[in-house]
Each structure stands twice: as structure tokens, then as C-alpha cells.
Amino acid sequence: MTFAFILTAILLAIAVGIRRLIPLLGVLFIPASVIAGIVGFAAIQIATFAFESDQMIELSSEWKSWPGMLIAVVFAGMLLGRPSSSASDSIIRAGRQGLMVWIIVLGQTAIGLLATWLIIQPMFGVPSAFGMLIETGFAGGHGTAAAMGEVFASEQVELDAGLDLGVLMATVGLVYGIVSGVFWVNVGIRRGWTRKEASGSTASSKTQSTEPIEKSSIGTAVVKPDLIDPLLLQVIWLTLAMAVGWCLQWSVGSLAGLIEHFFLSGSPDSNLTDRTSASAIVGSFPLFIYTLFGGWAVRLGLTKIGSGNLIDSMTVNRITSSAMDVLIVAAIASLNVTVVSGQLSGLVVLVLAAILWTAFCLAWLSPRILPTEHWFELGLINYGMSTGTTATGFVLLKLVDPELQSGAAEDYALAAPLSSPFIGGGMITIGLPILILPLVPLPAVIAVLVAIIIGLIVTGIKVARR
Numbered sequence: 353m354t355f356a357f358i359l360t361a362i363l364l365a366i367a368v369g370i371r372r373l374i375p376l377l378g379v380l381f382i383p384a385s386v387i388a389g390i391v392g393f394a395a396i397q398i399a400t401f402a403f404e405s406d407q408m409i410e411l412s413s414e415w416k417s418w419p420g421m422l423i424a425v426v427f428a429g430m431l432l433g434r435p436s437s438s439a440s441d442s443i444i445r446a447g448r449q450g451l452m453v454w455i456i457v458l459g460q461t462a463i464g465l466l467a468t469w470l471i472i473q474p475m476f477g478v479p480s481a482f483g484m485l486i487e488t489g490f491a492g493g494h495g496t497a498a499a500m501g502e503v504f505a506s507e508q509v510e511l512d513a514g515l516d517l518g519v520l521m522a523t524v525g526l527v528y529g530i531v532s533g534v535f536w537v538n539v540g541i542r543r544g545w546t547r548k549e550a551s552g553s554t555a556s557s558k559t560q561s562t563e564p565i566e567k568s569s570i571g572t573a574v575v576k577p578d579l580i581d582p583l584l585l586q587v588i589w590l591t592l593a594m595a596v597g598w599c600l601q602w603s604v605g606s607l608a609g610l611i612e613h614f615f616l617s618g619s620p621d622s623n624l625t626d627r628t629s630a631s632a633i634v635g636s637f638p639l640f641i642y643t644l645f646g647g648w649a650v651r652l653g654l655t656k657i658g659s660g661n662l663i664d665s666m667t668v669n670r671i672t673s674s675a676m677d678v679l680i681v682a683a684i685a686s687l688n689v690t691v692v693s694g695q696l697s698g699l700v701v702l703v704l705a706a707i708l709w710t711a712f713c714l715a716w717l718s719p720r721i722l723p724t725e726h727w728f729e730l731g732l733i734n735y736g737m738s739t740g741t742t743a744t745g746f747v748l749l750k751l752v753d754p755e756l757q758s759g760a761a762e763d764y765a766l767a768a769p770l771s772s773p774f775i776g777g778g779m780i781t782i783g784l785p786i787l788i789l790p791l792v793p794l795p796a797v798i799a800v801l802v803a804i805i806i807g808l809i810v811t812g813i814k815v816a817r818r
Contacts, residue, residue, distance in 0.1 A: 356414040360681050363388035385677040386526060389684025396685060415686035419498030419515070420639065422679040426495055426672045427640040428593035432647030433668030444815075445723055449730060449763045450770030451812045452721050455805055456713045456738045457775040460486040460706060461784070462801040467705045469794050472698040480794045481509045481785035482698060486706045487776065488514075489521025490529075493741045494680045496777035497522045499640050500785075508786045513695055519683040522740070524703055529739030532707075533748040536714060536735065545719075545728035546752045574664045586667040593650045597643030604642070641782065710738050721812035729753050729760035737776070 367388035371377050377387065392415075400408045461484055468483035481504060488500045497518030504514020511517075540546050575582055654660045718731035729749055736745025742764075749760060774780045788797060 356411055360678060363392045363681055366391060385680040388681045392685030393687055412686045415682040418682040419679050420502055422675045423495055423499045424640040424643045425675040428590055428643035428647045429668045429672035430644055430647060432589060432593050432651050433665040445763050446766035448721060448815060449767035451808055452734060453771040455808045456734055457487055457491045458801055458805050459709050460491055462798060462805060463705045463709050464702055465798050467701050471701055476698050478698060479509055479511045480789045481511050484785055485517055485521050486702050487781060488518045490525040490706050491738050491776040494522045494683055495676055498679055498683050503782055503785055508790045516687050517695055517699060526740035529736055529744045533735055537748060537751045540728045574662050586664055589650055589663055593646040594643050596646030596649050597639060600642040600645060601639055721816050726758040726760045729758040730763055733760060733764045
């Protein structure tokens with residue numbers, strides 16, 4: 353554990369140096385955590401091949417155990433550091449944006465499952481959940497890939513390589529999203545899709561790397577240091593959120609087992625397999641789902657007693673962002689080459705399908721559904737979100753709207769609660785491979801998804817024309 357943690361710190365320090373020495377990486381906005389993960393992965397493979405070291409295998413195993421806990425920390429901070437949103441007059445605009453996100457992400461799931469059913473399954477015999485790797489890696493990113501690794505490895509799904517494949521898909525999506533996003537920015541500028549002139553955007557991007565960074569402190573906003581260290585206080589709230597999540601997981605699992613035993617013991621239905629029993633299904637839901645509600649419970653409890661101001665959202669976000677960076681390093685560095693190489697052909701099919709779908713959504717659907725005055729700016733945020741992370745989307749937005757005056761960022765933020773709890777790493781993403789795919793024929797699932805997507809597209813276009 354100690355050696356792995358020290359090595360992770362060294363890799364991140366090396367990655368920061370590489371990012372500063374190679375300007376192209378800065379232009380492409382590749383984060384240090386991804387660079388560190390790739391360097392760590394290369395080092396592990398070279399050392400294992402050259403020296404056949406068992407220590408490298410142990411190190412990789414140690415790293416592979418980190419994402420489950422780290423993603424629980426990230427989810428614990430989501431609702432802990434986010435106060436309830438107030439009502440807005442822009443509900444219709446937010447609704448159109450939310451509708452677009454549902455179309456993009458459900459489309460990724462549908463096209464992935466379709467490609468799996470028609471091409472990948474007949475050739476490689478993979479589980480149906482293999483098709484969800486597009487949504488997991490592209491729309492979800494590394495965090496969702498780490499979280500879904502537990503889901504894919506469950507007895508209901510039996511895709512043991514899901515974590516490695518999801519992380520690889522997320523890495524490909526992140527790099528592709530930036531590179532192709534810059535291409536779309538240039539297309540949009542030349543075709544007059546943007547509100548900003550190309551010269552202004554270009555100037556902004558050229559000066560971005562040379563402008564001084566505004567320094568800000570964290571952990572100092574809510575209490576004086578003579579009471580308790582302000583940073584430690586936020587760690588305490590996160591720890592309590594984790595503890596509540598652990599208690600919820602244990603309680604829900606125990607309750608499901610008791611109910612199942614009470615109602616099914618000795619009945620004709622008692623021969624349910626372990627895979628489809630209620631306790632098995634509930635037990636397969638990972639810890640991070642419960643820590644999400646744990647963060648909400650801690651914030652609600654502090655608010656009820658008049659101490660909600662003791663939560664410093666900026667500090668909580670910094671802690672969870674740090675956990676995410678470490679998670680990305682561990683996930684990429686511990687990729688299992690043998691497992692991934694065996695599924696690589698199927699993954700290539702999914703990547704090609706994802707590329708076609710995201711391009712269609714940006715170039716054809718976005719101008720027909722999103723607000724006319726900034727459809728391209730908002731479409732770029734969605735494009736970044738659907739190929740890597742929301743941060744990628746805002747990087748692309750800054751290239752065409754450096755002062756964020758288009759209103760696209762506000763629409764995206766207002767619409768986020770309509771989609772983020774459910775898709776792209778939300779409840780539907782997690783529940784579909786566990787609750788639906790093992791029990792419902794894959795063609796039926798695809799047909800329902802396609803019907804829903806067509807309905808959403810028609811609805812979005814009709815609303816936009818009013």
C-alpha cells in the first residue's frame with residue numbers, strides 16, 4: 353500500500369513535468385493523471401516483461417483495488433458539496449438541453465447494444481452488457497468506468513474484463529473528444545455556427561497558457577483554524593458521508609435478505625438462482641451508490657440543525673477531484689493487457705459506432721433541438737461530455753466562447769439534474785446490466801431503447817419549432 357501510494361505520487365510528479373515540457377499535451381488538454389497512468393502502465397509492462405517480477409504483479413493488483421473505494425469518495429462528495437438548486441425561469445431551455453443529453457446517452461447505449469447483438473456477440477460470445485461500454489467510457493468517463501467495473505464483474509453480468517475495457521474506452525474517448533472537438537470547433541467557425549469570431553477565439557486559446565493562474569485557498573471559509581483545521585473538517589464530513597453509505601449498504605442488503613427469506617422460504621419459488629434472487633441483485637449494487645445518498649444525508653442533517661454553512665463546497669470538490677486523479681492513475685496503470693487484447697476487436701467496433709453517433713448528434717441533431725442562438729456552443733459541451741468528461745466539453749466551449757457569454761454554460765448546468773442522476777453513470781446505467789439485460793432478450797431491449805430515442809427526437813424537434 354505504501355509503495356503503491358509513493359509510486360503514484362512519483363508518477364503524477366513526472367506527468368506534471370511531461371505536461372510542462374511537451375506543449376502539445378497542453379494544447380490537447382490531456383490531464384496529468386492520464387499521462388501518469390500511461391507512464392505507470394508502460395513501466396509495469398516493461399518491468400514485468402524484462403524481469404518477470406512478482407512485485408510488479410502485486411503492485412498492479414494493489415492499484416486495481418483502489419478504484420472501488422476512491423469512486424465511493426467521489427460520489428460521497430457529489431451531493432455533500434452541492435446545495436439544492438433554486439427554481440429558474442429558463443426551465444424550457446433546460447428541458448431542451450436535458451432532452452438532448454438523454455438522446456445522446458441513450459443512443460450510445462442503444463447503438464452499443466445493437467453492435468454487440470449483430471456483430472460482436474456472434475464473433476466473440478461476449479455478454480450483452482459489453483454494448484454498454486460506449487456509455488460507460490464515453491459518456492461516463494474514467495469515474496464511471498471504475499464504478500461500473502464492480503457492476504460488470506457481478507454474477508448477473510459476468511463481464512470480468514469490464515473494468516479494464518471501460519477504462520480503456522474512457523481513455524480513448526478522452527483523447528478522441530479533445531482532438532475531434534478541436535476539429536469541430538474549426539468547422540463551426542468556418543461555417544458560421546458560433547457567436548464569437550474565430551480571431552477572438554484563436555487569440556484566447558493562444559494566450560490561455562501564458563495567463564497567470566488566479567490563486568485561491570481552500571478549507572478556510574467556514575471555521576477558524578484555532579477550532580479545527582478547516583481542511584480536516586471537510587474530510588470529516590466526507591468520512592461521515594462514507595460511514596452513512598456503509599450503513600445504508602449493510603442495512604439494505606440485510607433487509608433484502610430477510611424479506612427474501614421470509615417470503616420465499618419453503619415456497620415453490622424458493623428455487624430461485626443466486627443470480628436472480630433479490631438479495632443477490634441488491635448486494636451487487638456497489639458502495640458508491642450508497643455514499644451518494646450518504647453525502648445528501650450529511651448535508652441535510654447539518655442544514656436541519658442550522659450548520660449547513662460548515663460545508664465548504666470548494667474544498668469538498670478539491671478533495672474529490674484529488675481522489676479522481678488518483679483513481680485515473682491507478683485504473684490506467686493497472687490495465688490488464690491480456691484481458692483487453694482478447695476483447696480489442698469488439699472494442700474497436702464500439703469505438704467506431706460511438707464516433708458516428710456523437711458526430712451525428714452534434715452536426716445534425718443539435719441545431720434542430722437546442723436553442724438556436726447558441727446551439728453549437730451547447731452542442732460542444734454535450735460533445736465533450738459524450739466523448740470523455742464535462743470538463744472536456746467546457747474546454748471546447750472556451751475555444752469559441754472564452755468569456756462564457758453565450759448562455760450555453762448556464763443551460764447545461766440547469767439541465768444537469770435532469771440527466772446526471774439517471775444516465776451517463778447514473779441509476780439507469782447501473783441498473784440496466786444488472787436488472788434488465790440478464791432477464792430480457794437483447795433484441796427487445798434494443799427495440800424499446802430505439803423507440804424511446806425516436807420519441808425523444810421527435811418531441812425535441814417539435815418543441816424547438818414552437
